[in-house]
Amino acid sequence: MEPVKPVLPLALSMGDPAGVGPELAVMAWAQARDTALPPFVIIGSHAIIAAAARHRGITARVVAVESPAQAADVFATALPVIDVGTGNYTPGQPDDAGAALALASLTLATELTRHGATRALITGPIAKSRLARIGFNHPGQTEFVAAACAVAPHDAVMMLAGPHLRVVPITVHVPLSDVPHLLTTSLIASRTDIAATALTRDFGIAAPRIAVAGVNPHAGEDGRMGHEDRDVIAPAVARLRAAGFAAVGPLPADTMFHAAARATYDVAICMYHDQALIPIKVLDFDDGVNVTLGLPIVRTSPDHGTAFGIAGTGTARAGATIAAIRMAGQCADQREHV
Known part of the structure; x- marks a missing residue:
């Protein structure tokens, strides 16, 4: 009989220490048994995580560990942290020192996962403006992780996923006025191809059903309300079908997200940020997960920011962090059994 291979933990980067990341990480561990979460290790500051637990009134034995394997051994009885530096826990008061800790956490968590020491990466929320002050030259964590994995930025595709809906925005953080000029048939087809391949590899959907939204009202009405749907999006759908x-598609976006419509597809391909994020946040606000598709590793993130305004007030909810950890574990399981 072959020996049982030990299950490696997931890596959870702490995020900005002045945001909600540290307390939500502690809350996720406290609820791990009730929510059936796989083992994870926090990459961050042992001192800050321990302070966040005390501040939130959570009884947790926070243990500094040297390796992910050691973290898996203690996870059932203690919250394991791989320490990247010390600092003061000052929720709601971000500074450059905290940004440096967040970057150190993200860097090590990415490297551990990229080299197979952890099974998947979950990234805590960061403040991009703070990271930029200390020399971070990526638009966000997605682009940082993609670069670390030698994946071109346009091949790292963002999907937002929840219990009721999965959406992929073709364009993301750009002005709405730029969207028509950025949309191309090749971009839509290639990003949808990446999304469909990931749904099979990471979510076990053998033949994903794809609904492609139009960009104009009523999907353009054959050119009467803009030509992009007819001249750009429809050819992309034809290429995908071939x-x-x-x-x-292209389908009128205003009729794509009611319950009966959602039952007909596995993912909605949307043309711009709010077209994708408004429905997912209406339906799955507390359980939405940001998943990066097209990477050689599994990477998820809770679908919210640092929330400096409520950090440390005792009102932050851990639902999205728990959902991101759970989804990362499920995707890692799926990859390991393909």
């Missing part, structure tokens, strides 16, 4: 994907 490649064997079960894709339909």
Whole structure:
């Protein structure tokens, strides 16, 4: 009989220590048994995580560990932290020292996962403006992780996923006025191809059903309300169908997200940020997960920011962090059994 291979933990980066990341990480561990979470290790500051637990009134034995393997051994009875530096816990008061800790946490968590020491990466929320002050030259964590994995930024695709909906925005953090000029048939087809491949590899959906939204009202009404749907999006859908994907569209976005419509597809491909994020946040605000598709590693993140305004007030909810940890574990399981 072959020996049982030990289960490696997931890596959870702490995020900005002045945000809600540290307290939500502690809350996730406190609820791990009730929510059936896989073992994880926090990459961050042992002192800050321990202070966040005390501040939130959570009884937790916070243990500094040297390796992910050691973290898996203690997870059932203690919250393991791989320490990247010390600092003061000052929720709601971000500073450059905290940004440096957040970057150190993200860097080590990414490297541990990239080298197979941890099974997946969950990134805590950061403040991009603070990181920029200390020399971080990426638009966000997605681009940082993609670069670390030698993946081109346009091949790292963001998907927001929750219990009721999965959405992929083709364009993300750009002005709405730029969207029509950025949309191309090749961009839509390639990003949808990456999304569909990931749904099979990471979510076990053998033949994903894809709904592609139009960009104009009523999907353009054959050019009467803009030409992009007819001239750019429709050819992309035709290209996807010719490649064997079960894709339909362009569809009027205002009729895509009610319950009966959602039952007909596995992912909605949207043309711009709010077209994707408004429905997912209406339906799955507390359980939404940001998943980066197209990477050689599994990476998820809770679908919210640092929330400096409520950090340390005792009102932050851990639902999205728990959902991100759970989804990362499920995707890692799926990859390991393919």
